[in-house]
Amino acid sequence: MELKELLETNIAQFGEYPFLYFKEKHYTNVETKNYADYLAAGLRKLGIANGDRVMVVMPNCLEVLFAYQGISRAGAIIVPIMFTLHAKEIQYIAHNSGAKAVITSSQVLEKIEKALEELPVKPLIIATDQPSNTNLLNFYDLMEDLIQDQMDRNTNEEDTAVILYTSGTTGNPKGVMLTHKNLYTNALNSAKHSRTERGTTLGVLPLAHVYGLTVSNISYLTGSSIVVFSQFDIKEVFRAIEQFKVKTFSAVPAMIHAMVSYPDAKRFDTKSLESVGSGSAPLSVALLHAFEEKFGAVVYEGYGLSEAAPVVTAHRKGLAMKPGSVGVPIPGVKVKVVDDLGVELPIGEVGELIIRGNNVTPGYYQNPEESMRVLKEKWLYTGDMARIDNEGYVYIVDRKKDLIIRGGFNVYPRDVEEILNAHEEVFEAAVVGVPDERMGEEMVACVVKKSGSRVSEYELVRHCQLYLAKNKTPRKVIFLESLPRNGVGKILKTQLRETAIENFIR
16 A cells, blocks of 8 residues: 555545644645645645655644645655754755655744755745745645646555654764665554554654654554644643544654653543554653653554654554563564674574564665665664563663664764864763653763863753754763773773763752
8 A cells, every 4th residue: 555545545434624733723634635635735736746756844733644644645755854963954955856746834944944045955945834936835825726637647655755864973964764665564564563453643753754744644444533732732732632522643752751850740531542552762661650650541652763753663552561571573574683793682682673564665765875774684774772572572782883862863982073173172072871761861062172172961962953953963961081092002991981970960
């Protein structure tokens, strides 16, 4: 099945019903299909053809979901982008993907225009809330006429549906190609595994993130409704749980922490809440227990990554809960733990987690070398260190790479280190992640200043914010006389992380 068929199947199975709620607006599944069809025709009229890339860069809103379905129906490829990215990061993605169009909103428009101004070939800009002019197209103006499109739009499940850009260790993000089959089978098997029931759920995850995208796909399959949030507003979350009698929704640990910490939680009726799915970042066992105790709802922690579309493992109702574990593989996904030679390790031993299934990416866009590095004989090498117990439960032990997952989003230290090392008063810098109950992990920059420098923590954080999105800038900067190294000069990040933890707690 292709992504565009999710909506047709949803309507055929469940009939017309209120599907999307956003602020004071609400739309049925049939109305959503109509908007998607009109947009698809408008995009084709603009010359968007099969396989063309269309970026979607804006906060969560109804138009994001209209756009995803419309782009898919036009035969094009969706390129979801976090609107919080820096203009330079957006510029790289636009150039690398060769995007033909960008769908955005006034909130992000100035940054988009800045990001595109130096590109040799500029994509069309389509804004959801701006009037049309010679340089700017209006999202809704494209929907004026639903003309029968005679152009060939034949696509199949093996075609690329989405390209998701993830941070890269070299400073440039990698475009993870996900086919229609990758995304559809992962949503279907996730729904089967979790035994998701029909109801109203909360769309608090960014739709530009693979986790949020898959949750929305699951809603099509289960006939559920989605209350869409442009941002995580803790008061509005509680209000929506009470109003819509929400039984379950998906979140990241930072959101779970916010709910536990919210002082006015008792003012709202949350008795309908039965469970919350947690992913994208490590969830502390203490936070899991605190949430369950406060709300009487179960937290089902899982594990995934963009290259797996994304769900790999999860807990679920009817299976034993093992706090500290990320559950068992969902249907259709195989997992193994291997050593550096790719040899499977015995139960309980720690090695690199590798996975296989219909959810695994065919590779990175225009990056065959990196694709060959992580894909070997149809197994995806995740770069995450894990162990598997005798009942098949997976425990993520550490990260083979120095990836930091802050609030559910991936941050690679190298990206930040490059910016810090470029500062005129920095001798050298290394960035590590430290455990944080609220965000999963926080970022600490360990900096050696040049002789005579008086640069401050505040100045270095501000320097990073000039070049990186705020969620990619350090929470804390500590100054050291030197960085620990081994005999060949490699920075000992394990030792450095211990120092960072001590300073972060103070």
